[in-house]
Each structure stands twice: as structure tokens, then as C-alpha cells.
Amino acid sequence: MRILPVLDIMGGQVVRGIRGRRHEYRPIVSQLTPSSTPLDVARAIRHQFGLAELYVADLDAIAGGPPSLAIYSCLRAEGFRLCVDAGLREAAEARPLAADGTEQLVFGLETLRDPQELTRACDRFGRRIVFSLDLRDGEPLGDRESWRGGDAFSIAEQAIAAGVRCLIVLDLSRVGTGEGAGTEALCQRIVLSHPNVDVLAGGGIRGVKELRRLQSIRVAGVLLASALHDRVVRPENLDEFTGGL
Numbered sequence: 001m002r003i004l005p006v007l008d009i010m011g012g013q014v015v016r017g018i019r020g021r022r023h024e025y026r027p028i029v030s031q032l033t034p035s036s037t038p039l040d041v042a043r044a045i046r047h048q049f050g051l052a053e054l055y056v057a058d059l060d061a062i063a064g065g066p067p068s069l070a071i072y073s074c075l076r077a078e079g080f081r082l083c084v085d086a087g088l089r090e091a092a093e094a095r096p097l098a099a100d101g102t103e104q105l106v107f108g109l110e111t112l113r114d115p116q117e118l119t120r121a122c123d124r125f126g127r128r129i130v131f132s133l134d135l136r137d138g139e140p141l142g143d144r145e146s147w148r149g150g151d152a153f154s155i156a157e158q159a160i161a162a163g164v165r166c167l168i169v170l171d172l173s174r175v176g177t178g179e180g181a182g183t184e185a186l187c188q189r190i191v192l193s194h195p196n197v198d199v200l201a202g203g204g205i206r207g208v209k210e211l212r213r214l215q216s217i218r219v220a221g222v223l224l225a226s227a228l229h230d231r232v233v234r235p236e237n238l239d240e241f242t243g244g245l
Contacts, residue, residue: 001211003051003242007041029229049235050238055083055084056072072084084106089117103128109147112142115159118131129164165197167197168200168202169200184214187214188218199220205223208237
């Protein structure tokens with residue numbers, strides 16, 4: 001199972017996400033490092049957990065600003081592989097990230113214009129495209145009408161029909177709470193219906209027992225932030241899920 005540490009970046013710093021209330025986010029206070037600069041946090045995660053694949057949520061870009069290409073390049077120059085959500089709205093907006101070498105390009109339901117743009121992105125960039133099924137309290141975010149007014153599972157099906165082969169299920173109301181992802185039933189339904197699609201879960205992962213539960217329903221990976229910084233999940237726990245890689 002993939003373990004993807006999350007760097008929520010705002011104003012050039014790693015911040016702690018709580019329930020998706022971005023106006024309240026503050027620089028991370030972590031047991032791993034006294035620093036909140038992205039490179040320092042990434043280095044601390046790699047040093048203590050051996051993880052070099054990161055999920056980067058560029059909150060300034062998601063809010064409509066330009067992507068933080070310099071930060072991505074700095075992380076990649078240090079050997080980190082990146083899965084980046086930079087608030088992409090159209091397929092063409094992924095070109096600078098792709099040209100910069102970003103390994104996985106996230107199109108989030110919260111910001112994506114419509115399913116047609118997702119189809120165009122999959123046609124151009126293939127398996128580098130990741131779709132984030134962004135929810136709040138279980139309800140899809142973004143322009144639901146462009147997705148035929150569908151519920152979360154229907155939108156997942158439309159994204160897969162567009163060509164997506166990696167899909168994140170993320171409930172923003174759970175982020176940073178330690179209350180659990182709350183999306184296990186949805187993840188399992190997608191996995192059972194589309195066994196060739198990698199499903200990743202994120203938001204509020206509470207600890208090792210939940211990781212085991214997600215692994216048991218064949219979730220391909222998880223996004224972790226607070227559980228790492230608060231050492232709820234510890235380095236010695238990860239071999240069970242990563243195979244010691």
C-alpha cells in the first residue's frame with residue numbers, strides 16, 4: 001500500500017489542515033522538525049519514515065493563484081516524487097507541471113471545470129493523471145451540474161469513464177481531525193466495481209488500525225499528514241504496509 005505524506009503548502013510554508021477551513025490554517029507544528037519550510041519538512045519525513053513520494057496540495061493555486069513551480073522543482077531536485085494538486089481547472093493548465101517533471105498531476109473535483117476537461121487531460125497525459133473526488137461531509141464539491149448532478153459514486157464512475165486510473169477519495173471535513181476518513185464504504189464500492197483502478201483514501205486517518213482496515217478492502221494507498229507529524233503512526237509501523245520498501 002502506498003503511503004503518501006501530505007504537504008499542504010500556503011504562502012511558501014507547510015501548514016496544518018483542519019477540516020478544510022483554509023483561512024484558519026497556520027504553519028505546521030510537527031514532532032518531526034521545528035521547521036515549516038517544504039524542503040525541511042520533506043527531508044524530515046524521508047529521514048524518519050523513509051518515504052520519498054509526497055502529495056503536495058498547493059493551497060494558493062487551489063484558491064486561484066499561480067502554481068508554486070519553484071517549490072515543486074526544489075523538492076524534485078532533492079529526489080522526491082510528487083503528486084501535485086495545483087487547483088487545475090483545464091487540461092491545458094497541466095502543461096507547465098508536466099514539463100517541469102511532476103510525476104502525477106491531480107485534477108480535483110473542487111476546481112475542475114467539467115468531465116470533458118478531465119477526458120482531455122487523460123488523453124494528453126495518460127496515467128500521470130489523478131482524479132481527486134473532493135467531498136465535504138460526504139457530499140461532492142465543485143460544479144455538480146456538470147457531472148449530471150451525480151452523487152459521489154456516480155462522479156467516480158464518470159471520472160473512470162474519462163480515462164482516470166488513479167482516484168483519491170478525500171473528505172475535507174475530516175482533514176486533520178483524527179476522526180477517521182469516513183469514506184471506507186465508498187472506497188470499497190469503487191474498488192469492487194473497478195478493480196483495475198487505484199483508489200487512495202485521505203482525510204482524518206486515525207492510526208494503524210484504520211490503515212489495516214483500508215488495506216483489507218484493497219485501497220491502494222493513503223494520504224497522511226497529522227498522523228505522521230503527531231507520531232500517531234510511527235516509523236516502525238510502516239513496514240507492515242509498504243513491505244519494507
